[in-house]
Amino acid sequence: xxxxxxxxxxxxxxxxxxxxxxxxxxxxxxxxxxxxxxxxxxxxxxxxxxxxxxxxxxxxxxxxxxxxxxxxxxxxxxxxxxxxxxxxxxxxxxxxxxxxxxxxxxxxxxxxxxxxxxxxxxxxxxxxxxxxxxxxxxxxxxxxxxxxxxxxxxxxxxxxxxxxxxxxxxxxxxxxxxxxxxxxxxxxxxxxxxxxxxxxxxxxxxxxxxxxxxxxxxxxxxxxxxxxxxxxxxxxxxxxxxxxxxxxxxxxxxxxxxxxxxxxxxxxxxxxxxxxxxxxxxxxxxxxxxxxxxxxxxxxxxxxxxxxxxxxxxxxxxxxxxxxxxxxxxxxxxxxxxxxxxxxxxxxxxxxxxxxxxxxxxxxxxxxxxxxxxxxxxxxxxxxxxxxxxxxxxxxxxxxxxxxxxxxxxxxxxxxxxxxxxxxxxxxxxxxxxxxxxxxxxxxxxxxxxxxxxxxxxxxxxxxxxxxxxxxxxxxxxxxxxxxxxxxxxxxxxxxxxxxxxxxxxxxxxxxxxxxxxxxxxxxxxxxxxxxxxxxxxxxxxxxxxxxxxxxxxxxxxxxxxxxxxxxxxxxxxxxxxxxxxxxxxxxxxxxxxxxxxxxxxxxxxxxxxxxxxxxxxxxxxxxxxxxxxxxxxxxxxxxxxxxxxxxxxxxxxxxxx
Numbered sequence: 001x002x003x004x005x006x007x008x009x010x011x012x013x014x015x016x017x018x019x020x021x022x023x024x025x026x027x028x029x030x031x032x033x034x035x036x037x038x039x040x041x042x043x044x045x046x047x048x049x050x051x052x053x054x055x056x057x058x059x060x061x062x063x064x065x066x067x068x069x070x071x072x073x074x075x076x077x078x079x080x081x082x083x084x085x086x087x088x089x090x091x092x093x094x095x096x097x098x099x100x101x102x103x104x105x106x107x108x109x110x111x112x113x114x115x116x117x118x119x120x121x122x123x124x125x126x127x128x129x130x131x132x133x134x135x136x137x138x139x140x141x142x143x144x145x146x147x148x149x150x151x152x153x154x155x156x157x158x159x160x161x162x163x164x165x166x167x168x169x170x171x172x173x174x175x176x177x178x179x180x181x182x183x184x185x186x187x188x189x190x191x192x193x194x195x196x197x198x199x200x201x202x203x204x205x206x207x208x209x210x211x212x213x214x215x216x217x218x219x220x221x222x223x224x225x226x227x228x229x230x231x232x233x234x235x236x237x238x239x240x241x242x243x244x245x246x247x248x249x250x251x252x253x254x255x256x257x258x259x260x261x262x263x264x265x266x267x268x269x270x271x272x273x274x275x276x277x278x279x280x281x282x283x284x285x286x287x288x289x290x291x292x293x294x295x296x297x298x299x300x301x302x303x304x305x306x307x308x309x310x311x312x313x314x315x316x317x318x319x320x321x322x323x324x325x326x327x328x329x330x331x332x333x334x335x336x337x338x339x340x341x342x343x344x345x346x347x348x349x350x351x352x353x354x355x356x357x358x359x360x361x362x363x364x365x366x367x368x369x370x371x372x373x374x375x376x377x378x379x380x381x382x383x384x385x386x387x388x389x390x391x392x393x394x395x396x397x398x399x400x401x402x403x404x405x406x407x408x409x410x411x412x413x414x415x416x417x418x419x420x421x422x423x424x425x426x427x428x429x430x431x432x433x434x435x436x437x438x439x440x441x442x443x444x445x446x447x448x449x450x451x452x453x454x455x456x457x458x459x460x461x462x463x464x465x466x467x468x469x470x471x472x473x474x475x476x477x478x479x480x481x482x483x484x485x486x487x488x489x490x491x492x493x494x495x496x497x498x499x500x501x502x503x504x505x506x507x508x509x510x511x512x513x514x515x516x517x518x519x520x521x522x523x524x525x526x527x528x529x530x531x532x533x534x535x536x537x538x539x540x541x542x543x544x545x546x547x548x549x550x551x552x553x554x555x556x557x558x559x560x561x562x563x564x565x566x567x568x569x570x571x572x573x574x575x576x577x578x579x580x581x582x583x584x585x586x587x588x589x590x591x592x593x594x595x596x597x598x599x600x601x602x603x604x605x606x607x608x609x610x611x612x613x614x615x616x617x618x619x620x621x622x623x624x625x626x627x628x629x630x631x632x633x634x635x636x637x638x639x640x641x642x643x644x645x646x647x648x649x650x651x652x653x654x655x656x657x658x
Contacts, residue, residue, distance in 0.1 A: 040226060043196070047230060050185055051237055056110070057181040058244040060117075063107055064173040065251035070100040071131075071166065072258035078135055082142045082150045090139055097132065104128055107173070116176055124169045130162040140478045196227075296323045296330070327631070348483065350508045351389050353417050353438055354381040360393060364400055364413075371410035372403075378416030385436050386506035387483045395476045399440045399499050402473065406444025406497060414441040420502060427502050428486030434505040435485065441498045447491040455489060476501070531555045531577040531645065536566050536593065537609070538585045542630075546580070546609075549634050553641070563588045570597060576604055578645055583610040591622060607644040 074096035081089035104125055111117035134157045141150035157163065303319035357379045364374050385392075396415075403413050416439050424432040447455065456477040476499075480487045484504050491497035533550055535557050537543040543559050550557040560569040563585045570576060579597060581590040594606050608622060611630035626644040628636065 044226070044230070046187075047234075050187075050189075051233075053184040054181055054237070054241065057177040057184075058241070058248075060107070060110060060177045061174050061248060062244065062251065063103060063110070064170050064177075065248055065255065067100055067103040067107065068167075068170050069251055069255045069258060070096055070103060072255055074100060075135065076258050076261045078138060079154065082138065082147070082154055085142065085145075090143065093135070093139060097135065101128060101132075111173075114176070114180070117173060120169050120172055120176075124166065127162045127165040127169065131157075131160065131166060134160055134162065137481075140474055143474055144478055296327050348386050348388050350384045350506050351387055351392060352381055352384050353392070353436055353503075354379045356389065356392060357396065357415055357417070357438075360396065363397070367397065368400060368404045368413065369409055372407065373412045374400075375412060375414045376416075378414065380417055382417060382419055383434065383436050383505040384508070385483075385503040386508070387503055388479075391479045391483070392503075395479050395501060396438070396440070398473070398476050399501075403440060403442035403444060403497070406446075407442055408444075411443040415439070416441075419505075422502065427488050429481070430486045430502055431484070431504075435502045436505060437500050437502055439498055439500040441496060443496045446493040446495050446497055448493055452489065452491055456487070473499075529645075531641070532573060532575050533557045533578045533580055534560060534566070534570055534573065534576050536560045536563060536579065536581040536585070536590070538563065538582060546637075549637055550580075552634060553638055555641075563593050566593055566597065570601075576601060578605045578607060578641065580607045580609060583608055594625070605645045607640055 074093050077089050077093040077096055080086070081093055104121065107124075108118070108121045111121060134153070138150050138153045138157060141147075141153060300319075300323050303316045303323070306315045306319065357376055361374070361376065368374065400413060403411075407413075418437045418439070420435045420437045422430050422432060422435055424430075426432075427435075455473050477487050480501050480503070485502045488500045488502065489497065533555050535543060535546055535550065537546060537559075538561060540561050543561055547557045547559050558569060558573055560566050564587055579594060581594055583590040585593075590608055590610075594608075598604055598606070606625040608625055608627045609630060609632075610627060626640055628640040632640070
């Protein structure tokens with residue numbers, strides 16, 4: 001019994017040990033199972049994180065390439081706009097550039113987890129704004145038809161530091177993301193390898209656990225399936241990565257194509273002559289010019305009738321004065337049109353804004369119509385400003401027409417002037433100093449804030465198609481900036497709009513009260529003496545008129561209508577005191593002809609006559625010789641001759657018999 005009890009006790013003890021071993025095996029199996037689950041879960045998590053990071057990095061790189069391409073396309077569109085003057089290309093540039101700004105915002109959102117990239121986004125946004133200012137000024141200059149200026153600004157913008165910073169920042173985005181992608185991929189790969197190694201150790205240890213063999217085998221099978229699935233997903237991700245890389249290459253190719261297109265646009269810019277934009281002005285110019293011709297023809301006709309009727313000399317002179325005034329205004333208008341066609345810079349002078357506005361009162365009344373009441377009681381003579389008078393007139397007229405449209409042709413327009421002492425950048429980019437503020441207030445519909453933010457953009461307009469170009473306010477803005485001033489605008493929907501032009505104060509004494517007008521016919525005329533003058537002019541009617549004027553002044557003119565025969569005519573003259581030559585003639589230009597004549601007669605005086613705006617400033621062949629603008633009066637001709645022959649000893653003029 002004792003032996004049976006001992007045997008039973010041994011069996012019980014063995015059962016206990018077996019139970020303990022089974023419990024230990026079960027615990028170890030559970031531990032191995034838990035360890036395997038943790039390792040695989042960690043590996044899957046790291047793999048998913050690596051894939052997400054990889055997709056995120058590729059998204060940043062693609063967006064960066066797309067942003068670079070968008071900017072390049074915008075600048076290429078701007079180049080084509082400067083070449084052709086096509087407003088559709090100007091609008092395309094504006095849209096592409098705005099979309100580039102939106103992509104910068106998106107880049108900001110998707111890189112908010114990376115402080116380094118966020119710093120680059122901040123710097124990129126600043127460079128983008130600087131670049132926007134440069135390109136907007138080029139678009140604005142093109143809109144004004146300032147083609148030479150637009151061309152110069154476009155070339156300058158190619159080497160702009162902001163462009164270099166943008167390219168550097170975009171390259172930094174891609175380089176950083178590639179580094180982050182490589183680091184994350186390497187870390188995830190290491191983690192997966194460590195998890196796989198641990199799984200192998202636990203699997204080897206689990207083989208020794210008999211009770212856990214089936215469960216371990218099942219887990220191993222699951223692990224194998226997971227790894228196979230992970231491999232398939234990794235292969236799919238590699239394929240996606242290849243597709244993304246191909247997309248990046250396509251974007252890079254497009255960027256290179258845009259760069260080549262931009263270079264081609266620059267080549268065309270270097271070859272172009274002048275923009276054919278004068279046609280946009282012909283309607284208004286023809287109307288004004290016909291009005292002036294009506295004054296000229298009417299005055300001449302009335303003077304002829306009074307003369308034939310034996311009327312008083314005072315009546316005849318009055319009608320001739322009226323015709324001369326119309327011709328003078330037509331001459332000034334033609335000069336402004338030619339200046340616009342040649343895209344010349346502004347010609348600033350000292351101007352009293354109050355006098356200018358009062359002189360424009362009749363023009364404003366005729367332009368705005370009877371339904372608009374113009375109140376200029378707030379206009380007072382205060383300070384002078386240094387501006388282009390015609391530019392200021394156009395700016396005020398543009399604002400008045402916009403106000404009329406906002407009031408639908410019926411309302412009150414208030415014009416006022418005031419002084420302002422501004423701090424640095426208090427209004428736009430105005431420097432600190434004294435300014436004259438010219439404000440124009442209307443009682444129209446006003447503008448919403450989102451419209452107010454874009455009113456100075458070229459081509460932006462809220463008017464229906466055919467009712468506006470979107471250039472009026474942008475021209476006012478460009479004129480103010482070119483005059484070293486700025487424009488402020490305030491508007492409330494339903495209450496109206498106030499536009500204020502700030503122009504710097506001028507302290508010079510000279511004030512331009514009117515546009516350039518030829519001297520009056522009754523102005524005293526003096527002569528430097530009796531001269532032998534060779535007159536070269538291919539227009540026979542103008543040649544005859546010039547010869548008669550010179551004879552009236554007491555000179556001895558010799559006419560030459562063919563520039564090729566000028567040498568023959570000059571050789572036939574006993575002496576030549578002065579050569580009066582047209583500038584643009586068939587065969588030879590005036591400067592070319594004069595250069596040949598002065599080679600034989602070095603001390604000869606020269607007077608050029610031209611009808612093209614800007615020749616005095618732009619032509620390099622004039623040298624120090626005097627230049628007389630067409631049309632000219634007898635007094636202007638006498639003054640030009642006196643200036644051209646200054647310092648020469650001339651015999652006194654012969655006194656003609658009455």
